[in-house]
Amino acid sequence: MTQETPQWRPRLKDIANQEELFTSGQRLCAGCPAGSMARMAMHALPRPKNTIVSQATGCLEVASTIYPYTAWRVPWMHSLFENAPANASGIEAAYKARKRQGLEDDIPDLLVFSGDGSGFDIGVQAASGAIERRHNFLYIIYDNHAYQNTGIQRSGATPKYAWTTTSEVGKKEPGKLLWKKPIALVYAAHDPAYCATASVYHWRDFMKKVRKGMEVEGPAVIHVLSPCHRNWRYPEEQGMQMAKLAVETCFHPLWEYEGETRKYILSAPSRVFALKPEKKKPVEEWLELQGRFRHLFRPKRRDDLIADFQRLTDEDWAFIQKLSNMG
Amino acid sequence: MSNMPAKQILMGINGDEAVAYAAKHALVDVCAAYPITPQTIIVEKFAEFVANGEVETEFVRVESEHSALSACLGASAAGARTFTASAANGIELMHEVIFLTSSIRQPVVMAVADRSPSGPINIHGDQTVSLAQRDTGWIMMYCENSQEAYDSTLQAFRIGEHPDVQLPVMTMLDGFVLTHTLENVYLLDETDAHKFVGRREPMMITIDGKQVPLKLDPKTPITIGPLQLFDYYMESKLQHSEAMEKARPVISQINNEWAELTGRKYGDGYLQPFKVNDADAVIVTSGSSAGTARFVTRQLRAQGKKVGLLKLRTFRPFPDKKLAKLLADVPVVGIFERTHTTGSLGGPLFNEIRSALYDHDPRPIILGYYGGLGGRDVTPEHFKSIYKELLKIKDTGKAPRYPIKYITVRK
Amino acid sequence: MPKKLPGSKDIPPAGVTWKPATEYRTGDWRSKRPIRDEEKCTRCLTCWIFCPDAAISWDGQDIHFDLNYCKGCGICAEECPVNCIEMEDE
Numbered sequence: 077m078t079q080e081t082p083q084w085r086p087r088l089k090d091i092a093n094q095e096e097l098f099t100s101g102q103r104l105c106a107g108c109p110a111g112s113m114a115r116m117a118m119h120a121l122p123r124p125k126n127t128i129v130s131q132a133t134g135c136l137e138v139a140s141t142i143y144p145y146t147a148w149r150v151p152w153m154h155s156l157f158e159n160a161p162a163n164a165s166g167i168e169a170a171y172k173a174r175k176r177q178g179l180e181d182d183i184p185d186l187l188v189f190s191g192d193g194s195g196f197d198i199g200v201q202a203a204s205g206a207i208e209r210r211h212n213f214l215y216i217i218y219d220n221h222a223y224q225n226t227g228i229q230r231s232g233a234t235p236k237y238a239w240t241t242t243s244e245v246g247k248k249e250p251g252k253l254l255w256k257k258p259i260a261l262v263y264a265a266h267d268p269a270y271c272a273t274a275s276v277y278h279w280r281d282f283m284k285k286v287r288k289g290m291e292v293e294g295p296a297v298i299h300v301l302s303p304c305h306r307n308w309r310y311p312e313e314q315g316m317q318m319a320k321l322a323v324e325t326c327f328h329p330l331w332e333y334e335g336e337t338r339k340y341i342l343s344a345p346s347r348v349f350a351l352k353p354e355k356k357k358p359v360e361e362w363l364e365l366q367g368r369f370r371h372l373f374r375p376k377r378r379d380d381l382i383a384d385f386q387r388l389t390d391e392d393w394a395f396i397q398k399l400s401n402m403g
Numbered sequence: 404m405s406n407m408p409a410k411q412i413l414m415g416i417n418g419d420e421a422v423a424y425a426a427k428h429a430l431v432d433v434c435a436a437y438p439i440t441p442q443t444i445i446v447e448k449f450a451e452f453v454a455n456g457e458v459e460t461e462f463v464r465v466e467s468e469h470s471a472l473s474a475c476l477g478a479s480a481a482g483a484r485t486f487t488a489s490a491a492n493g494i495e496l497m498h499e500v501i502f503l504t505s506s507i508r509q510p511v512v513m514a515v516a517d518r519s520p521s522g523p524i525n526i527h528g529d530q531t532v533s534l535a536q537r538d539t540g541w542i543m544m545y546c547e548n549s550q551e552a553y554d555s556t557l558q559a560f561r562i563g564e565h566p567d568v569q570l571p572v573m574t575m576l577d578g579f580v581l582t583h584t585l586e587n588v589y590l591l592d593e594t595d596a597h598k599f600v601g602r603r604e605p606m607m608i609t610i611d612g613k614q615v616p617l618k619l620d621p622k623t624p625i626t627i628g629p630l631q632l633f634d635y636y637m638e639s640k641l642q643h644s645e646a647m648e649k650a651r652p653v654i655s656q657i658n659n660e661w662a663e664l665t666g667r668k669y670g671d672g673y674l675q676p677f678k679v680n681d682a683d684a685v686i687v688t689s690g691s692s693a694g695t696a697r698f699v700t701r702q703l704r705a706q707g708k709k710v711g712l713l714k715l716r717t718f719r720p721f722p723d724k725k726l727a728k729l730l731a732d733v734p735v736v737g738i739f740e741r742t743h744t745t746g747s748l749g750g751p752l753f754n755e756i757r758s759a760l761y762d763h764d765p766r767p768i769i770l771g772y773y774g775g776l777g778g779r780d781v782t783p784e785h786f787k788s789i790y791k792e793l794l795k796i797k798d799t800g801k802a803p804r805y806p807i808k809y810i811t812v813r814k
Numbered sequence: 815m816p817k818k819l820p821g822s823k824d825i826p827p828a829g830v831t832w833k834p835a836t837e838y839r840t841g842d843w844r845s846k847r848p849i850r851d852e853e854k855c856t857r858c859l860t861c862w863i864f865c866p867d868a869a870i871s872w873d874g875q876d877i878h879f880d881l882n883y884c885k886g887c888g889i890c891a892e893e894c895p896v897n898c899i900e901m902e903d904e
Contacts, residue, residue: 088859092872100883101835107887111866141629147835151619154628162470166477169461205466313888
């Protein structure tokens with residue numbers, strides 16, 4: 077493990093004085109952690125007044141810009157579902173070319189938001205291309221495990237056995253039949269300048285990562301877990317707790333990939349479970365709090381499926397520990 | 404080229420290269436493109452300019468056409484002059500972005516090397532794909548030869564970026580016939596070209612009583628591309644339509660300016676009539692076919708036959724009134740289009756031209772011809788046979804029962 | 815659409831928005847409101863960072879709930895480390 081470089085540490089009393097660049101009046105569901113996620117990201121910007129946001133279609137996009145209103149106080153552009161990183165490529169290219177010609181003084185920082193629909197599925201090509209071309213932007217994929225905006229359809233981010241409206245629970249099929257795509261590893265394999273996973277509960281860790289991703293030269297990706305109570309079926313005040321448990325069960329380990337050293341590093345909230353495996357919680361504790369996994373427990377407890385979920389979780393966890401030399 | 408006001412350089416280049424030179428002369432800030440035959444020479448040539456340091460352009464070598472136009476869209480929204488080029492399947496993949504680009508009023512210029520749509524795959528030319536973009540809200544111009552490809556591409560920046568317009572422009576050149584064929588092309592001296600195109604100025608819009616640029620600029624943050632529902636969507640569409648109407652005089656004005664600068668003029672910017680006035684039969688066509696048709700028209704006129712040609716240069720905005728004025732008194736009109744539409748009464752050119760003449764009494768008998776599909780050669784013989792048929796109808800007064808036919812197809 | 819909305823001549827072109835979202839009061843959605851025990855509150859600002867709606871503000875001395883926007887989700891009450899926030903029915 078490399079020594080972590082000294083870095084920005086968000087202090088709430090300092091940042092709480094900052095202007096909200098993602099404001100009140102947005103129309104995400106009550107208790108949607110995507111709102112917290114966006115606020116945290118905006119409060120972590122190194123140059124808040126010199127940042128442009130490009131956003132893919134999704135809940136955060138539609139809920140924040142219902143015409144004629146906008147919740148954004150930065151230059152913001154939504155183009156389409158699958159092209160936000162390509163759109164950002166153009167924004168960067170425009171400022172680069174025009175600065176070179178003396179037509180602009182500065183190249184603003186670029187932040188791209190997408191949900192898992194775009195980040196895991198329909199937008200992978202555009203993101204992969206933009207990372208390969210080494211554009212200087214941070215791509216935040218907030219993962220709520222399904223196409224929630226269109227009414228809870230399964231995506232490449234939906235975990236196995238989860239109920240969605242296109243992975244129904246019936247006599248033959250117990251929810252989704254496939255495991256989720258290890259998307260952060262996919263993007264990390266592009267060797268970007270920076271890549272990380274995060275959770276909306278671990279705000280300090282997330283904000284530090286946002287700051288790093290914005291400051292590093294070149295493409296950066298953050299995959300941040302952001303629960304959805306409409307799909308996951310938990311009480312709406314529990315969103316942060318759902319994200320917390322996902323980390324404590326090692327279903328969603330937090331790690332970083334540094335392009336400079338080409339090293340994977342477990343982040344503090346997850347490192348503790350590598351050092352003290354006995355602290356790691358059984359994934360069942362997280363599953364049983366969520367209505368989308370109710371069929372694993374009722375009417376009959378499905379030990380086979382729960383065990384399978386645990387096995388898949390453990391395999392992923394072992395893999396990331398190995399990558400980060402903690403296994 | 405006798406009365407040539409500005410100094411020009413004669414080059415032996417193909418249509419694609421002519422377009423690449425136009426993009427270079429237009430001081431394009433950002434070019435994002437993806438290779439596809441028969442467009443590829445445009446970006447290859449442009450890559451040479453980039454590699455030699457001849458342009459200041461950021462050249463974004465994207466991973467798909469969808470991203471090509473998406474990058475141009477982002478760049479344009481950030482204030483850049485942008486250019487891309489594509490063809491056939493590439494245009495089809497972009498289709499989603501094509502609509503968006505015009506509706507958020509970004510004056511991207513795109514050269515379309517017209518190639519047949521896949522099914523079966525075919526790399527040669529026809530105009531089916533470009534004409535399928537007719538409802539996307541772009542200005543659309545068809546080029547007859549490589550010279551026109553250069554001229555129209557440079558003009559496209561002026562038209563699209565005009566403060567009253569602010570719309571994207573497609574310039575079409577027929578695959579292979581223009582893209583890959585060496586022709587003599589006059590290019591402007593770069594300084595004169597720069598003077599003609601100028602620099603892009605962002606559109607100014609009023610928000611909350613304040614004038615701000617329609618631009619992603621941290622100094623004046625705005626939100627572009629929100630969710631607009633039934634309460635406002637139609638009003639935005641009306642605005643788009645009004646911008647397209649405002650493009651009408653601009654296209655003619657730029658065509659005139661260009662004529663003063665270069666000595667080359669394309670009719671009124673929309674239509675180029677040739678011997679239409681007293682004609683008994685007129686062929687309407689667009690793109691490179693117009694050159695072949697003009698050759699035949701000249702031959703037949705020399706034989707005393709009263710035939711005429713009307714070349715349609717600008718398809719959007721559609722010159723319906725101008726067209727009706729030129730054609731209303733012509734007895735028989737044949738519309739030759741290198742497009743294919745199934746299950747409809749003729750292709751887009753046939754439909755729109757016939758519709759433009761509906762209010763006129765008398766109005767011509769109008770026939771539609773599909774031909775040149777998948778790059779099939781369109782020869783003088785084909786236009787001779789069309790004229791023969793049109794003149795026969797004029798003489799007999801008898802129109803065929805069904806007005807649409809294929810030429811050169813084997814049954 | 816109860817009142818007459820602006821027409822195509824009144825709105826900016828290109829679908830650019832022209833009103834801040836703060837003019838839209840999401841507080842109407844609320845069925846529960848947060849009540850804070852000011853004595854117990856340590857001003858740690860945990861509620862501030864987690865609030866999805868930026869409905870909690872910090873003036874340098876104290877925190878304030880803005881009920882114009884608070885949707886009543888209860889995340890602040892759930893996450894408060896000293897349990898000083900109760901959600902009370904509207």
